[in-house]
Amino acid sequence: MKEKSNKLGVRIWLNIILFGFMGQIAWSVENMYFNTFLYNSVYDGATQAAVNGSLDVMSAISAMVAFSAATAVITTFLAGTLSDKLGKRKWFIVCGYILWGIITASFGLISRDNTASLFGLSDEVKILTATVSIVIIMDCVMTFMGSTGNDAAFNAWVTDVTNTKNRATVESVLALLPLFATAVVMGLAGAVTGIGYSTFFIVLGAIVTLCGVLGCFTLKDTGVKPDRKTAYFKNLVYGFRPSVVQENKRLYLALAAVCISSTAFQVFFPYLFIYLGNVLNFSLDSVLASLTPATIVAAALVLIVAVALIVCMGKLIDRFGKEKFLVLSVILYFAGLVATGFAKNVLTFLISMIPALLGWCLFSVAMNAAVRDFMPQDKVGAFQGIRMIFSVLIPMVVGPIIGNLVCRVSSITYTNDYGVVTSAPGAVMFFAAAVVTVFILIPVLLLIRKGFKVSVKTE
Numbered sequence: 001m002k003e004k005s006n007k008l009g010v011r012i013w014l015n016i017i018l019f020g021f022m023g024q025i026a027w028s029v030e031n032m033y034f035n036t037f038l039y040n041s042v043y044d045g046a047t048q049a050a051v052n053g054s055l056d057v058m059s060a061i062s063a064m065v066a067f068s069a070a071t072a073v074i075t076t077f078l079a080g081t082l083s084d085k086l087g088k089r090k091w092f093i094v095c096g097y098i099l100w101g102i103i104t105a106s107f108g109l110i111s112r113d114n115t116a117s118l119f120g121l122s123d124e125v126k127i128l129t130a131t132v133s134i135v136i137i138m139d140c141v142m143t144f145m146g147s148t149g150n151d152a153a154f155n156a157w158v159t160d161v162t163n164t165k166n167r168a169t170v171e172s173v174l175a176l177l178p179l180f181a182t183a184v185v186m187g188l189a190g191a192v193t194g195i196g197y198s199t200f201f202i203v204l205g206a207i208v209t210l211c212g213v214l215g216c217f218t219l220k221d222t223g224v225k226p227d228r229k230t231a232y233f234k235n236l237v238y239g240f241r242p243s244v245v246q247e248n249k250r251l252y253l254a255l256a257a258v259c260i261s262s263t264a265f266q267v268f269f270p271y272l273f274i275y276l277g278n279v280l281n282f283s284l285d286s287v288l289a290s291l292t293p294a295t296i297v298a299a300a301l302v303l304i305v306a307v308a309l310i311v312c313m314g315k316l317i318d319r320f321g322k323e324k325f326l327v328l329s330v331i332l333y334f335a336g337l338v339a340t341g342f343a344k345n346v347l348t349f350l351i352s353m354i355p356a357l358l359g360w361c362l363f364s365v366a367m368n369a370a371v372r373d374f375m376p377q378d379k380v381g382a383f384q385g386i387r388m389i390f391s392v393l394i395p396m397v398v399g400p401i402i403g404n405l406v407c408r409v410s411s412i413t414y415t416n417d418y419g420v421v422t423s424a425p426g427a428v429m430f431f432a433a434a435v436v437t438v439f440i441l442i443p444v445l446l447l448i449r450k451g452f453k454v455s456v457k458t459e
Contacts, residue, residue, distance in 0.1 A: 012161050016170065016174070019215065020174050021177045021180060021181060022207065022208055023149070024177045026101070027150075027178075029204050032273055033197075036277075037135070038060055038064070038132065038135060041111070042110075049124065050128045053124075058271075062404045065397075065400045066396060066400065069392050069393045070397070072147040072396075075151070075152065076148075076151045080152035080384035081236050083152060083381040084379065085226065085232050086226055087225055088221055089156055090215070092148055093212075094216055096147075096152075096212070097212030098213060101205040101206060101211070101212065103138065103141055103142040105204075105209075106138065107135075108198035115131040155384055158170065158372075159372045167369040168318040168322065170314070171365045171372075172310050172315070172317075172365045175310060179357075239382060250450050251374035253443045255386065255387060255390035255391070257363075257440055259390040260442075262390075263395040263398050264333070264337070264434070265395065268403055271403055271425035271429060272425075281346075313362055317365060322452050323447075325363075326366055326367070326444045326447075326448065327441070327448075328362070329363035330437060332356070332359025333356055333359030333363060334434050335355050335359075336354065336355035336356025336358070337356050337430050338434045339356075340353055341427045341431045342427070343427070403432065407425045409428070
């Protein structure tokens with residue numbers, strides 16, 4: 001059997017960046033703007049009676065995140081295991097992305113007025129409740145498509161084409177893509193004020209669909225052998241067997257560490273842009289209006305330095321070993337979150353987030369590469385569902401609940417332009433997230449004791 005090359009070709013890098021980036025564009029729209037869409041569009045203009053009679057907006061966001069996470073996990077199990085069974089990844093990726101973009105674009109049609117017309121409703125409480133329900137259901141449908149293309153097939157494909165000598169480098173690039181995607185989506189979001197959510201969702205959905213179409217010509221299957229010996233439904237539960245857990249202790253410790261890290265992130269992230277806009281009074285329009293050539297150059301230089309730093313992280317991790325960077329990353333993550341909780345304005349908030357994001361990126365690069373290393377090579381697709389339980393389901397259910405609870409205890413409210421009082425997130429959510437990060441050290445220290453060395457994967 002020929003050993004995989006440590007060098008990845010141009011075609012592989014092109015697809016890693018293209019599908020990784022466009023996938024993050026779609027997830028950023030969901031994670032950042034479906035929440036604000038509920039907050040600023042679906043609930044905006046509703047009467048106090050309608051808000052009081054329906055689901056509270058913070059609870060609606062928490063429910064949407066939780067249902068979406070559950071959908072993502074179930075879908076990844078089904079699609080990932082099927083891709084192992086068929087020995088195919090390409091068409092799962094291509095079809096998933098095409099439909100993912102179409103469903104994202106369909107959010108441009110959701111409004112209280114359209115709901116009232118569609119179902120013949122006149123009661124304000126029923127209209128608001130039905131519209132919120134439609135958003136949550138459509139978010140789950142969108143997640144089904146996205147998880148098929150990205151979480152199940154694309155992530156398995158990346159594991160297929162990499163090995164233990166280059167995975168941290170690839171993970172460093174993949175870790176950058178959410179940051180670029182967030183910046184792009186935030187930049188495009190300036191258009192929301194002028195053109196509204198409808199056009200915003202349609203344009204971004206079309207871009208994701210186009211990516212799927214391009215994949216018909218750029219993607220190649222990795223030569224994964226079809227699994228004709230094991231029954232499909234038997235493979236679905238493969239990762240839950242006690243014997244499998246026992247044989248792959250390091251994999252499950254790595255997944256536990258990812259789970260805790262992601263939970264800490266989800267304590268504040270679903271509410272982050274609501275917090276910035278309604279508590280710290282951040283306005284993207286005012287920032288864009290204040291840009292000068294000097295500030296644009298400075299921002300570009302900071303971005304270039306950040307990119308170089310994160311890519312260097314990946315290369316250093318590949319060279320010196322993952323275990324040497326983990327404790328430091330947790331300390332940075334914790335310190336940054338604590339500092340962010342004390343920030344009283346947008347500038348100090350952004351400065352405080354630097355160590356938090358640096359620690360999170362460093363940890364994610366090292367531990368996600370370790371997860372890929374520890375996966376059984378003949379069950380990569382099936383294990384994507386297990387990975388999703390730890391990296392998405394548990395964090396996206398538990399994290400927002402913690403954030404919602406601590407924010408409710410702090411009793412912070414916001415009165416919108418219509419005089420309606422709604423709950424709002426507070427800085428306490430960053431302190432809660434910092435507490436969660438402390439528990440990352442338990443699986444990390446156990447994993448360091450067991451070691452990270454694995455045999456080089458072969459084709």
